[in-house]
Amino acid sequence: MSTACHKVKGFQLKSVSKRDIKYIGGRTVRKHRWLIGVVASILIIILGFVIQVEYGADESDRVIVDYTLNLYSAPECFNEAGFTNDISDATYGEVEESGEFLPESSCTAVAFQTSRGPLWFAWFMS
Numbered sequence: 434m435s436t437a438c439h440k441v442k443g444f445q446l447k448s449v450s451k452r453d454i455k456y457i458g459g460r461t462v463r464k465h466r467w468l469i470g471v472v473a474s475i476l477i478i479i480l481g482f483v484i485q486v487e488y489g490a491d492e493s494d495r496v497i498v499d500y501t502l503n504l505y506s507a508p509e510c511f512n513e514a515g516f517t518n519d520i521s522d523a524t525y526g527e528v529e530e531s532g533e534f535l536p537e538s539s540c541t542a543v544a545f546q547t548s549r550g551p552l553w554f555a556w557f558m559s
Contacts, residue, residue, distance in 0.1 A: 481553040488555035489547030492526030496545075498534060506537040507544035514538070 496505045499516040505528045506514040514537050525545060528534050536542040 481556075482551045484552040485549055486552050486555045487547050487549050490525050490545040492524060492529070494525040494545070495522055496525050496528050496541075497521075498523050498528060499537075502537075503534050504537040505534045505541065507541045509544060510538060510540035513540065 495508060497508065497511050497514070497516070497520055498505045499514075499520050501517040501519040504514075504516070505523075506516065516537075536545070
C-alpha cells in the first residue's frame with residue numbers, strides 16, 4: 434500500500450493507510466484486553482449464583498434393593514438397614530422407575546433427595 438504525502442505551507446502531511454488504522458484499532462483492544470477479561474469473569478461468577486438448578490441424586494447412582502421387604506438403601510446406609518438375604522444392587526433410576534420400592538430409612542431418603550440452588554452449588558456440591 435502506498436501512502437501519499439502532501440505539502441501544505443511548509444508542513445508535510447502523511448496520509449493514513451488502512452494498515453495503520455487496523456494497527457491503531459488493534460492496539461486499543463489490546464490495551465483494554467485485561468478489562469474485558471475481568472468484566473467477563475465477574476459476569477460469569479454472578480450468573481453462576483443467579484441461575485437456579487435442581488441437583489442431587491443421579492439416576493446412575495448405585496442402590497441396594499431388598500426384594501422381600503420392597504425397600505432400597507443407599508450404600509452408606511446399608512450397615513444399619515437390617516435387610517434380608519434377598520438383596521441385589523440396582524441404579525437409583527431403575528428403582529424410581531419401578532415405583533414398588535420405598536427408601537429404607539431417613540438416611541437413604543436424605544442421601545437421594547434433590548435440592549434447588551445456584552448453578553455453582555450444583556457443580557461443586559454434588
